[in-house]
Amino acid sequence: MSVAWADIAAVRARIAPHLVETPVIRSANLDALTGRRVLIKLETVQHTGAFKFRGAMAKLTGLSPEQQLAGVIAYSTGNHGMAVAEAARRLGIAATVVVPLDTPAVKVARMRESGAEIAQCDRFKENGEEIARSRAAREGRAFVHPFDDEAVIAGQGTLAAEMIDQARAMGESMDALLVNSAGGGFVGGCAVATAQLSPTTGVWSVECTAWDAIRRSIASGRHEDNLAATPSVCDAIQARKPGAAGYAAFKDRLAGAIAVNDAQAIAALRYAFERLRLVVEPGGAVGLAAVLANMLPPEARTIGIVLCGGNVDAERFASWIAQ
Amino acid sequence: MSVAWADIAAVRARIAPHLVETPVIRSANLDALTGRRVLIKLETVQHTGAFKFRGAMAKLTGLSPEQQLAGVIAYSTGNHGMAVAEAARRLGIAATVVVPLDTPAVKVARMRESGAEIAQCDRFKENGEEIARSRAAREGRAFVHPFDDEAVIAGQGTLAAEMIDQARAMGESMDALLVNSAGGGFVGGCAVATAQLSPTTGVWSVECTAWDAIRRSIASGRHEDNLAATPSVCDAIQARKPGAAGYAAFKDRLAGAIAVNDAQAIAALRYAFERLRLVVEPGGAVGLAAVLANMLPPEARTIGIVLCGGNVDAERFASWIAQ
Incomplete structure (x- = not known):
């Protein structure tokens, strides 16, 4: 059994009263810099500061x-x-x-x-x-497992459903939706919701290069792990191995998988501080990093990204923005 | 001649297509901490990062x-x-x-x-x-004067109009709206709009203690200046003297005027970083500071605050959050 759209729809109705409907904004500077239309979902202002x-x-x-x-x-x-x-x-x-x-x-x-x-x-x-x-x-x-659980995956999928609705209300249709990934629950849930609600939107997984089992899984067709991973600043998106339930949800549904390195993640964190006036943790900034580093194909004109978490140590944040 | 509601309404229709309708959020932690309902307007995500x-x-x-x-x-x-x-x-x-x-x-x-x-x-x-x-x-x-200009004041007043609409859509009615103040254009425009759209909402001016001409003007009934002001970290809310047009707009319309000191402004900046995951400059944080320092009367149960600017030097921000 794997997560279906009906599960996400039911969960969405059930949890909506408990959630912050997190805003979607645009930045004229980011659009000009990337030559695209970028919709930015501020999941950093969700309760406890993350999509979790x-x-x-x-x-x-x-x-x-x-x-x-x-x-x-x-x-x-x-x-x-x-x-x-x-x-x-x-x-x-x-x-x-x-x-x-x-x-x-x-x-x-x-x-x-x-x-x-x-x-x-x-x-x-x-x-x-x-x-x-x-x-x-x-x-x-x-x-309560952080990602290898169908209820959890359905919950994370509500983000894509909410964002697709918000994009439509803004008169926008996303060609690509970039989802920060590690255990596969978030990207799996978002892939299922997007396939139902906006099938022309390609869902992309974005990992950090040191922990890129999803990218390797998409390439090999096998369920890869991160057992040989090296340290990364993106602490929030590290899983020893994507979960079986997430893997089932995302494996045939992704438009692609990207990995960004630590320097790109920190550059995105710094951009969010300076230009968006937002606090994002490195693992929450990898979608932004992928857009800033121009890692999407040119036909992806309108791109959705999620700033999915903002829980970052003050000392480390201070050292990163002051670099 | 002074700014009237009709001016703000006309300006709002004219500039709406050019603006970010900046989000209003709530924080369970802030509500618990203050024992109030606090609506937080993220004007930090406006174009150029400020209500200006x-x-x-x-x-x-x-x-x-x-x-x-x-x-x-x-x-x-x-x-x-x-x-x-x-x-x-x-x-x-x-x-x-x-x-x-x-x-x-x-x-x-x-x-x-x-x-x-x-x-x-x-x-x-x-x-x-x-x-x-x-x-x-x-x-x-x-x-183009930063505040002593009726068109500018009408433009700043659109923030209150937008926020009152957003609060209503959330099912909320503000007892108090706190407006970061210096030259009086922002608080003057917001006072005129609020008197029209939500007369039960008291508009409060919030300055920094070193530059508190509006508070002193309300107390003395005269148009006071800041010519003897001492340095403050709140660089964005310093004016030698509130403008005549702003003074005319706010002088008989405020529920009160508050001033917060530099330490309170920095504590609010740090709170916004840690708990709201938002970048706010010290002068943009004084309304939050006033709520955190419990400077409003107990009958103000539902309070609106504006995080009105987020343009802050990275080195200084780093030193403030790492304290």
Whole structure:
């Protein structure tokens, strides 16, 4: 079974009251610079500052009353954990997030602020996902995976549905929609929604070059992994291997797959700061980076991009913009 | 003669096609922190990154064809000059901006990028406004004042009209609308529009404490100036004296006037970075600062604020967020 349009439509109706309908803007400078029409979705102003809130809310609202009463558990180093914690708070569900010991203190504080219980693990010696999964099984609680889950994928797909509606209201039709990718849940959900609502729009996956399993999967026709990945500044878009559910959703639906390097991602972050007055994390800026680096074919005249997350350490952001 | 609602309505219809309808968002964290409902208008994503584009476009579209052919001239150190240059470019009007020698290079570059001619002056030895005014008279060109001009005030007033409409569409009614103030054009225009469209909304002026002539004018009943002002980080909201046209528009219409200090403005800038993922300049953050510092009466349950500009030097922004 894989995610179908009907799943996304049902989830969209269910979670809409809980979401920020994030704005879509245009920038005269970006259009002039790229020679295209670029629609920019500010998912950075979503609750908890990232699209991950959509998937978390989709998963949690889809649980049975008994499951909601039992509570949920997740493993995360950042955006997913913050999203699960805040979605749980809003729904009155108890949440535990397993976090690595080296998770930035500010992110742990945000999860606690949303009322989540925090459990720490040593990610160099332990498998945090396994710890969370087995604890969930032991305690009869639902485990919320960041991407390899059909409810989560349907939630992420609501972004494309919302953006297609917003583009139409602006009188625009996207030739290409660029989706920041890692575990494949976001791009998979967006590919399913787009195929239904705007079949002439090509959905493109955008990864960082060091973690480009989706690009390699599209090239090889096999489900590739990132087990040999090297470090990248794009911490939010790193997955050991795209999920099976996401892979099923995106594999025959993408127009293409792109990877941008760290320098391109940082240049895009700096552009967003200076020209769009927006805070974007490196992994949230890869779609913008792909457009700025002119990596799309010329026939893609109108391009949609998603600034999908803005949770970035202040010290690192400061050093990047001041370069 | 002073600015009337009919002027703002006419200007709004005229400039709407040229503007970004800037989004209004809410933040669950900000509401929880302040115990209020806060509507946040992202004027930072307006063309040229500030509300000044509204006034510039209002002024330039209101010129006769002969005046448009003759071109315009402005004096500015930043947001106003960028706004005039870009509005002129879009309308095919020649523009000259007189800038002080110590204007940040990036702002001069932005004005040049919009096609403006740049003339430099030494603001410690010369009066830049007088240079621009007399050159305009000599060359038969329109001088575009940053705030003491009824067309400009009407343009700035379109922000309040747009925000009131957006609040209604969200099912909200603002008890208070906080407007970042200096020369009085923005708050004057917003006060006139609000009195017409939403008379139960109190319009508040927000200045920085070092440049608080509007607050002192409201207290004394006289048209006060800032001639004795001391330095402040809020460079975008500093005027030697509020304009006569703005004073006429705001003096009997404000619910109150607030001033925030530099530390409060920087704390608001940092909050916007961390929690709203938005880049705001200190002078653009004073309304947010007033709400964060709880400077509004308790009966103001639903408060509108404007993040009115996001043009900030990268090095300074970096130092502020990393504090």
